[in-house]
Every structure is written in C-alpha cells, then in structure tokens.
Amino acid sequence: MNAALSWPCAALPGAALADRTTMHVGGRVQWLLEPANPEELARAWNAARERGYLPRILGGGANLVIEDGELDGVVITTARMRYILRPGHSEDPRGEWTLRQDPLPAAMEDSAPRLVAWAGATIPGLVGTATKLGWSGLEGLAGIPGQVGGAAAMNAGGRWGDFWDVVESVHVLDRHSGVLRELPRAECAPSYRDGGMVDFVVLGVVVRLVKRTIPEVEAKVRDYLQTKRRVQPVTEWSAGCIFKNPSPELSDGRSAGKLIEDAGAKALSRGAAAVSALHGNFIVNSGAATAKDVLALIEDVRQLVRSKTGIELVTEVKVWRASDIVRG
Ligand SMILES: Cc1cc2nc3c(=O)[nH]c(=O)nc-3n(C[C@H](O)[C@H](O)[C@H](O)COP(=O)(O)OP(=O)(O)OC[C@H]3O[C@@H](n4cnc5c(N)ncnc54)[C@H](O)[C@@H]3O)c2cc1C
Structure with missing residues (x-):
C-alpha cells in the first residue's frame, strides 16, 4: 500500500x-x-x-x-456528493453540470416540477424534499435507505413504484471512456431491481414529479412508512432484500420472502447473522456478525429453498469479494 x-x-x-x-x-x-x-x-x-x-x-x-x-x-x-437542487430556485454549486437548461419559469415548473440530485443525496433526503414541496412521484421510496446513485443503479422501489418511474435523465460517467454524459430516460433500460447502469457511474439524476398538495403527499409517505415498519426489520442492521422475487409463473406468485418462510428457512442463522423473524428475505446482524456468517447464511437459505421447491433464488444484494477483479 x-x-x-x-x-x-x-x-x-x-x-x-x-x-x-x-x-x-x-x-x-x-x-x-x-x-x-x-x-x-x-x-x-x-x-x-x-x-x-x-x-x-x-x-x-x-x-x-x-x-x-x-x-x-x-x-x-459518493457520500460527500449530497446536493439536491430545485432548478431555478436553489443556489447551484456547480452551475454548468447540474442542468444544462435555463432555469424553469415558475409557470412551467407548475406543470413539470423537477429536482436534480447528485449521486450521494440520500433517498430519504430526496423523498423529504419532494414531500415538503408537495411534489408527488417519490412517495413509494419512503423508508428505503441509501443514496440516489444506488437507487438508480438498483432501480430501488417496491409495490408502490420504482425509482426509474420518475427519472427524466441521468448524468453519468462512462466507465470505459471516462467521459461525462447525460442519458435521457429513453436511452436507458431499467428493469426489476436493475437500473441497467453497468457501463456507467451515476453522478446525478433529474427527476420529474407531479404537483399535488403537501398534505396529500405527506399522507402517502406516512402510510407507506407505517406499512414498511410493520413488515420489514427497518431498525435492525441488514442489507435489505437478499434475493430477487422469482417470476410469478415459476413461484406460483410467491415472493422470495414467502418461499423462504414456507421452506422453514426463517429459523436459520450463522453466528450473529439470522434470517429476520419479521421478513424472510432479510438477514439481520445482531451486532457481531461477519461477512462470512452472512454469506454462508445466504447459501444455506438458497439451498433450503432449492431443496424444498426446486427454485433457484437469485441474489439481489451485491457482494464485493476479495477475489473480484479490481485491476485492468
Ligand atoms: C432496511 C432496508 C430496507 C430496504 N428496502 C428496500 C426496498 O423497499 N426496495 C428496494 O429496492 N431496496 C430496498 N433496500 C435496499 C437499498 O436501500 C436499495 O437497493 C438502495 O437503492 C441502495 O442504494 P445504496 O446507495 O445504498 O447502494 P449501495 O448498496 O451502496 O450499492 C448497491 C449497488 O449499486 C452500485 N452503485 C451505488 N452507487 C452507484 C453509482 N453512483 N453509480 C453506479 N453504481 C452505483 C454499487 O456499486 C452496488 O453495486 C432496503 C435496504 C434496507 C437496509
């Protein structure tokens, strides 16, 4: 070193x-x-x-x-890249990058309100900003931790919608050429829990929202947060959903969490890592777990579900291994 x-x-x-x-x-x-x-x-x-x-x-x-x-x-x-801007209103710390367009006139903002968020802005921060303005479209992401770049890379979301539903364009760095580009939504192909950003580093996004009233947006956020707190171990250490939901045809409409529960895998643990009692698709770290525990438990769960159902669960969570190729 x-x-x-x-x-x-x-x-x-x-x-x-x-x-x-x-x-x-x-x-x-x-x-x-x-x-x-x-x-x-x-x-x-x-x-x-x-x-x-x-x-x-x-x-x-x-x-x-x-x-x-x-x-x-x-x-x-991207943790230090936290800006969220309201074009034409917020002071723009990097002028030329943030939005290559003139500030929107107020009348136009009424019909097409936008926020620009750098990759390191937090998802709760972006949801909170939109909520305070009474702008709708991001409520479905309430309670999802992480940052905007990660939300674009993973197409974060759930039953109330996905991040890419409101993305108008992304500012990216091309991983191959090292050049900055702006990609309009039409040139991107996000899918379920995959933003299709494998060739890019996300630097920031422009989201296009819809004007509603503040109480309307607040009520939805509150409602979704309450539901999320009821069904997911949001106060414990976890990495969110470990596995993607299989296609409904394959699983008879059962989610990964339900398959895990039905297979009896909720009882599994390794060291201080355990399958959450609240949600089968979460592994929680009670404090002293190691990555070795967590990764072994992921394989235990996958194996048990495979043996009970024949379904091979595919990992949603990303794993960084010491053996990954990091030079080239
Ligand atoms: C309690 C809890 C609840 C959750 N609930 C949900 C949920 O309801 N729905 C959902 O979809 N997810 C959920 N998650 C998972 C997580 O919040 C999302 O996937 C989130 O989008 C991850 O963002 P991140 O910034 O933390 O990404 P990271 O975890 O840091 O990275 C994830 C992947 O994205 C890549 N990446 C990160 N930033 C960039 C960038 N700027 N450019 C290119 N690639 C990048 C990383 O290299 C990595 O491959 C939950 C997680 C927890 C802990």
Missing part, C-alpha cells in the same frame, strides 16, 4: 468499510476516494484507471455485503 500516492480528491488508505454499509460487515479497502462533486469523481475515476485500478462505487451500502479482510484496489464513495 502506498500511503504517499496522491489523488485528485480526499483519499483514505486502508479504510474500514463495515460501518459504511447498513449490514455493518466487511473489511478494509486499499484506497477509499471521497470526491465532493461529480467533476471530482470523474477525475478520481480517471486517476484510478491511469494507475491500473478498476474502482468500485459505494453509495449508502444499503444493498451490499462486503467480504471480510483486505480488499485490493480502489473504492469511490
């Missing part, structure tokens, strides 16, 4: 990653880069590429399990 290596943004050598995820497991990475804005992220990315690294991108770590031990290479976190 070369602690003297200089980077075009804040950088931590040997950074611990566990507490940067909601599961709170995992080891250290050789370099953690912390750009403060999209241009800095692009410079950090290109500097890492010039040095032969293939950086990993860390958002809120809310759908991620990181292996224990030492991870080689570079992780770029």
Whole structure:
C-alpha cells in the first residue's frame, strides 16, 4: 500500500468499510476516494484507471455485503456528493453540470416540477424534499435507505413504484471512456431491481414529479412508512432484500420472502447473522456478525429453498469479494 500516492480528491488508505454499509460487515479497502462533486469523481475515476485500478462505487451500502479482510484496489464513495437542487430556485454549486437548461419559469415548473440530485443525496433526503414541496412521484421510496446513485443503479422501489418511474435523465460517467454524459430516460433500460447502469457511474439524476398538495403527499409517505415498519426489520442492521422475487409463473406468485418462510428457512442463522423473524428475505446482524456468517447464511437459505421447491433464488444484494477483479 502506498500511503504517499496522491489523488485528485480526499483519499483514505486502508479504510474500514463495515460501518459504511447498513449490514455493518466487511473489511478494509486499499484506497477509499471521497470526491465532493461529480467533476471530482470523474477525475478520481480517471486517476484510478491511469494507475491500473478498476474502482468500485459505494453509495449508502444499503444493498451490499462486503467480504471480510483486505480488499485490493480502489473504492469511490459518493457520500460527500449530497446536493439536491430545485432548478431555478436553489443556489447551484456547480452551475454548468447540474442542468444544462435555463432555469424553469415558475409557470412551467407548475406543470413539470423537477429536482436534480447528485449521486450521494440520500433517498430519504430526496423523498423529504419532494414531500415538503408537495411534489408527488417519490412517495413509494419512503423508508428505503441509501443514496440516489444506488437507487438508480438498483432501480430501488417496491409495490408502490420504482425509482426509474420518475427519472427524466441521468448524468453519468462512462466507465470505459471516462467521459461525462447525460442519458435521457429513453436511452436507458431499467428493469426489476436493475437500473441497467453497468457501463456507467451515476453522478446525478433529474427527476420529474407531479404537483399535488403537501398534505396529500405527506399522507402517502406516512402510510407507506407505517406499512414498511410493520413488515420489514427497518431498525435492525441488514442489507435489505437478499434475493430477487422469482417470476410469478415459476413461484406460483410467491415472493422470495414467502418461499423462504414456507421452506422453514426463517429459523436459520450463522453466528450473529439470522434470517429476520419479521421478513424472510432479510438477514439481520445482531451486532457481531461477519461477512462470512452472512454469506454462508445466504447459501444455506438458497439451498433450503432449492431443496424444498426446486427454485433457484437469485441474489439481489451485491457482494464485493476479495477475489473480484479490481485491476485492468
Ligand atoms: C432496511 C432496508 C430496507 C430496504 N428496502 C428496500 C426496498 O423497499 N426496495 C428496494 O429496492 N431496496 C430496498 N433496500 C435496499 C437499498 O436501500 C436499495 O437497493 C438502495 O437503492 C441502495 O442504494 P445504496 O446507495 O445504498 O447502494 P449501495 O448498496 O451502496 O450499492 C448497491 C449497488 O449499486 C452500485 N452503485 C451505488 N452507487 C452507484 C453509482 N453512483 N453509480 C453506479 N453504481 C452505483 C454499487 O456499486 C452496488 O453495486 C432496503 C435496504 C434496507 C437496509
């Protein structure tokens, strides 16, 4: 490890990653880069590429399990890129990047209100901003942790809608050329829990919402939050849903959580990692779990469901392994 290596943004050598995820497991990475804005992220990315690294991108770590031990290479976190802007109203800290269009006249904003959020803005922060304005479209994401870049990459959502439903365009860095681009929604192909961003780093998004009243939007958010708190272990350490729901034809309409429950896998645990008693598709860390526990438990659950139903559950949660290719 070369602690003297200089980077075009804040950088931590040997950074611990566990507490940067909601599961709170995992080891250290050789370099953690912390750009403060999209241009800095692009410079950090290109500097890492010039040095032969293939950086990993860390958002809120809310759908991620990181292996224990030492991870080689570079992780770029978007945690410092937190701006949410209301075009034409908010002070724009980076003028030219945020929206390549003139401020919207008030009359137009009435019919097409938009927010611009940098990748590191939190999902609750974006939902909260829209709620305070009485702008509808993001309520279905109430209670989902993580950041906007992660929400775009994962197409976060649920029964009340998905993030990409309201995305008008994304500002991205092309992972191959290192060049910044703006992709209109029509050029993107998000699907269930997959934003289709494999060739890109998301720098920010423009979301287009609908004007309603503040009480209307607040009521929906409250309602969805209450439901979420009832059915998911939102106050415990977890990484959200571990598995994607299989196609209804395959599973007779049963969700991954229901398949896990029906297979008796809710009783499973490994060390301090256990399948949640509240929701079968969540694994919770009671405090001292390691990534090894969590990853072994994921395989135990997959195996039990396979043996009882013949269905092979596919992982939704992302796993960073020490063996991943991070140089090239
Ligand atoms: C209690 C709890 C409840 C949850 N409920 C839901 C739910 O209802 N619905 C749902 O969909 N999810 C849910 N999740 C999962 C999680 O909140 C979402 O997947 C969220 O979008 C992850 O965002 P993140 O910033 O934390 O991404 P991370 O976990 O940091 O990253 C996830 C993946 O996205 C990639 N990524 C992150 N940022 C970027 C970027 N800027 N550009 C390109 N790639 C990027 C990462 O490299 C990684 O592959 C829940 C999680 C928890 C802990």
